[in-house]
Amino acid sequence: MNTQNRKDLLKQGAIWGFIVLELAFFSIAGSFLSVTETAFLSLDNMLLLLQQSAPIGIIALGMTIVMINGNIDLSVGATFALAAIVMLDSLTWPFMQALGDWAIPLSWFFALMTGVVLGAVNGLIVWKTGVDAFIVTLGSMLGFRGLVFMYNGEQPTSHLNWTLVDFAEAQFLGLSTASWFLLGVALILWLLMTRTVHGRNAYAIGNNRDAAVNAGIRVGPHFLLNFILIGFLAALSGVVFSAGTGSVNPNDGMLYELWAITAVVLGGTKLAGGYGSIVSTLGGVIAIQLLRKGLGHIGAGTEVVNLVIGLILIVVLFLDRQLNRKGKEELKI
Amino acid sequence: MTDQTPVLRLEGVVKTFPGVRALDGVSFDLRPGEVHALMGENGAGKSTLMKVLGGIYDPNEGQIYVAEEPVTIASPMQAKARGVVFIHQELSLADELTVAENIWLGELPLKSFGRVDWNKLYADTDAILETLNVGFDARTRVGDLSIANQQMVEIARALTVDPRAVIFDEPTASLTDAEKVVLFEVIADLQSKGVGIIYISHRMEEIFKITDRISVLRDGQYRGTLNTAETNEEEVTQLMIGRKLDLSRNESHHELGDVALEVRDLSCGELFKDVNFQVRRGEVVGFYGLVGAGRTEIAETIFGLRDPSAGQILLNGEEVRIHSSMDAIARGISLVPEDRKGQGLVLGMNCRDNMTLPQVDDLTAGPFVSDGAEVAIFDQYRDKLDIRTPGWRQTVGNLSGGNQQKIVIGKWLSMHPEVLIVDEPTRGIDVGSKSEIHNLIRDLAAQGYAVIVISSEMPEVLHVSDRIVAMFSGKVMRTFTSEEVTEDSLIQAISGLEGDKVA
Incomplete structure (x- = not known):
């Protein structure tokens, strides 16, 4: 049992070890190759990194829950864009403008409700039809993106509200608003998954759905709740992101679903469900952002960054498989 | 009451x-x-x-x-x-x-x-x-x-x-x-x-x-x-x-041929060590032991699914190295696996396709799979093994356990093997079909196949085997002939008790 515990620890600690490795590599390589004079491992840089990883990070945390539950959600990028548009556009509505700054919380409410509704649509379809979540959300990914374009065509939706910008750029205890949202969401979801019955049932459903059904767990409502959650979080991510820029393109949020899944998988969550942790996903999110920033720091272009992240993802999954093998005696495939 | x-x-x-x-x-x-x-x-x-x-x-x-x-x-x-x-x-x-x-x-x-x-x-x-x-x-x-x-x-x-x-x-x-x-x-x-x-x-x-x-x-x-x-x-x-059942000891003996398969000092890490045995043509060798004794692992090693860490496998007196199941099949070894539904069959496919699965590569007419050749093979073994199905289009998932097992056995027989390894042939199969499978195994041996039967059920091993290899935690404890074996000595051997060893 002892070796098992050590193995678990190794599995959960691996992502943090990887982050330390990245930090060390980029600090050392940076001192030789850096295009700028600033140090990589400065506090400011790290805080910026946390802030930058927030949009995808918030989505990835929600994705963890859905994936532990044994589902997947590909429509988060479109939800992200639609929620951002709803928020910015609602601020321009006449009755909202009459409200002054009180329009801001109301616009957030509209945007977040958009996410909740879209998530509920996904969840209800998966629950009631029994169609695989991959297919359902592939459809809704296209559908929701269609809604985004219907809203404003190819035009970006912009509305600069200075109160909103101030809020987005505010700092509290050294952390920016976006970072606080990321950490807050992580804390709440961590509590949800480890402490509540809903969280534990989500693990059970993802791990062995038949067993869960036999034990009388109502699988459908849990699915629905988790899809609503990720819809809400995708919208929250869109709101936090567009609050700062005051503008959103209809193509914003594209491929976010894939980045989120990458972070989740890098954090060790099983694609098939039943295993994973919120904290590890947070690690995965930070690791990816570190890689992007670090490679940029030593002068590599975006195309190189994508290539490296792709390679690392495959290597990580390969290593994970090796770790779970029983040595040379195991069955060959 | x-x-x-x-x-x-x-x-x-x-x-x-x-x-x-x-x-x-x-x-x-x-x-x-x-x-x-x-x-x-x-x-x-x-x-x-x-x-x-x-x-x-x-x-x-x-x-x-x-x-x-x-x-x-x-x-x-x-x-x-x-x-x-x-x-x-x-x-x-x-x-x-x-x-x-x-x-x-x-x-x-x-x-x-x-x-x-x-x-x-x-x-x-x-x-x-x-x-x-x-x-x-x-x-x-x-x-x-x-x-x-x-x-x-x-x-x-x-x-x-x-x-x-x-x-x-x-x-x-x-x-x-x-x-x-x-x-x-x-x-x-x-x-x-x-x-x-x-x-x-x-x-x-x-x-x-x-x-x-x-x-x-x-x-x-x-x-x-x-x-x-x-x-x-x-x-x-x-x-x-609705009828009687034959549960006697195997009495019939037929002519044994040459040694088809011999294993010398075969080991695979911790799974099993220094295993020696021979199987002759026309002989059924039963492997009996508790779950985890290493029986299935030996079968998997012979079938090329695991790499042995030491020892030799001899087929017809010649040492062979079997690196994959493809190798094993080419050399005439077939394995009817333990988990019929998980490892033996593609449950969603029909009877014919399941049966011709290992050789579908060769059953082609031009670039396409030859329907006629496949159906011919299916018909041949359906008659030979008395497989009861409405037709080859039936999905195997809908067949009874006994008929499913016959499809798996038919699949390997159609590959013309010399050595047939059958792992837990009647697990989850009802009593009636059980004795049919047992008779089938005896018949196959009589036709000159060398057969290895792995089983956790003592009546089954006693019923079908000419010789019984008793295993305990990765080691061969003792080999019995069907005349000398008693239930007590067999239980002793698989529980790791040495008993009086026959040289």
């Missing part, structure tokens, strides 16, 4: 599926403190009956009474709430979760805001585990437990409520003899508390050891209830299949 109110009573339960009358007026009663065996061939309606009791199916007609109170059971939770608890045959556990979470799955103790009350959860679980006398605690991850201990977790679930009736569905399928003893103790304990127990099993010796009464189903119909003390295996079998 008759003055006791039955804890569970069924009256005229009928369940129909499109085209099938799965349960046809089944009535029976379960008294407090009795162990009541439910027997029947596969497809006789046992599982359907259990699903009706468990609230997974709604019966079309009939009435269920719990303690003489008419009830409708609409969900597994309701069944449990009324004290009717199931121990499932296929482990129904989530292996990433802890023992405690699995035992209380679906009804974790709550605190405010939907939080789990971990202290209560672990305390309650440890209390239950204590009564079961197991060597793990509530916080252990289920995936880290042995199959037998996982079964104990499943059993522990029954003890979370005050059960009136506990239904065990093939609970010993994956247990070793020592673990069976613990299980029987648990059953006896429940019995003494006045709990009624329904015990479903194919294993006659267990049925006669622990049950009080036996009810038999055939083709969805209730065939009668016997008092265990007043009946014997023959009567039960006859009730189940």
Whole structure:
């Protein structure tokens, strides 16, 4: 049992070890190759990194829950864009403008409700039809993106509200608003998954759905709740992101679903469900952002960054498989 | 006995599926403190009956009474709430979760805001585990437990409520003899508390050891209830299949040919060590031992699925290196695997395609698969093995266990092997088809195949083998010929006791 515990620890600690490795590599390589004079491992840089990883990070945390539950959600990028548009556009509505700054919380409410509704649509379809979540959300990914374009065509939706910008750029205890949202969401979801019955049932459903059904767990409502959650979080991510820029393109949020899944998988969550942790996903999110920033720091272009992240993802999954093998005696495939 | 109110009573339960009358007026009663065996061939309606009791199916007609109170059971939770608890045959556990979470799955103790009350959860679980006398605690991850201990977790679930009736569905399928003893103790304990127990099993010796009464189903119909003390295996079998069954020792011997397969000092890491044996043409060698003794692993090594760490494999006197299953098949070795549905068949494919799967590469007409050649092969082996199916288009998932096994055997025979390895040939197959498979194995040997049979059932090994290799934790303990073997010496050998060794 002892070796098992050590193995678990190794599995959960691996992502943090990887982050330390990245930090060390980029600090050392940076001192030789850096295009700028600033140090990589400065506090400011790290805080910026946390802030930058927030949009995808918030989505990835929600994705963890859905994936532990044994589902997947590909429509988060479109939800992200639609929620951002709803928020910015609602601020321009006449009755909202009459409200002054009180329009801001109301616009957030509209945007977040958009996410909740879209998530509920996904969840209800998966629950009631029994169609695989991959297919359902592939459809809704296209559908929701269609809604985004219907809203404003190819035009970006912009509305600069200075109160909103101030809020987005505010700092509290050294952390920016976006970072606080990321950490807050992580804390709440961590509590949800480890402490509540809903969280534990989500693990059970993802791990062995038949067993869960036999034990009388109502699988459908849990699915629905988790899809609503990720819809809400995708919208929250869109709101936090567009609050700062005051503008959103209809193509914003594209491929976010894939980045989120990458972070989740890098954090060790099983694609098939039943295993994973919120904290590890947070690690995965930070690791990816570190890689992007670090490679940029030593002068590599975006195309190189994508290539490296792709390679690392495959290597990580390969290593994970090796770790779970029983040595040379195991069955060959 | 008759003055006791039955804890569970069924009256005229009928369940129909499109085209099938799965349960046809089944009535029976379960008294407090009795162990009541439910027997029947596969497809006789046992599982359907259990699903009706468990609230997974709604019966079309009939009435269920719990303690003489008419009830409708609409969900597994309701069944449990009324004290009717199931121990499932296929482990129904989530292996990433802890023992405690699995035992209380679906009804974790709550605190405010939907939080789990971990202290209560672990305390309650440890209390239950204590009564079961197991060597793990509530916080252990289920995936880290042995199959037998996982079964104990499943059993522990029954003890979370005050059960009136506990239904065990093939609970010993994956247990070793020592673990069976613990299980029987648990059953006896429940019995003494006045709990009624329904015990479903194919294993006659267990049925006669622990049950009080036996009810038999055939083709969805209730065939009668016997008092265990007043009946014997023959009567039960006859009730189940409507004819007698041959369970004698293998007496027939035919000409043995040359040594087809020889294994010298074969080892594979910790799985098995220094294994030596020979198989001649026309001979059936039985491998007997407990689960985990390394029998399946030897078969997998010979079939090229594992790399041996030492030793030699000789085919027809020549040393060979088998690196993959393709190698093995090319050299005339075939393996009928242990898990028929998981490893032997593609359940969603039809009979013909399953049978020609290993050789479909060669059955081509131009760039396309030749339909005619495939059907010809299927027809040949359907007739040879007496496979009962409406036609080759039938999906194998819909066939009975015995016919499925014949498809797998037919698949390998069509590859013209010299050595045929059959792992647990009759696991989960009903009594009637069992003897058919046994006869088939004998026939194959008579035709000159060298056959290895791996089995955990002693009657089976005794019945089909010319020689028996007894294994214990990765080592060959002793090799018996069918004349010298006795049940006692065989049990001693597989339990690791040396006994008097014959040189």
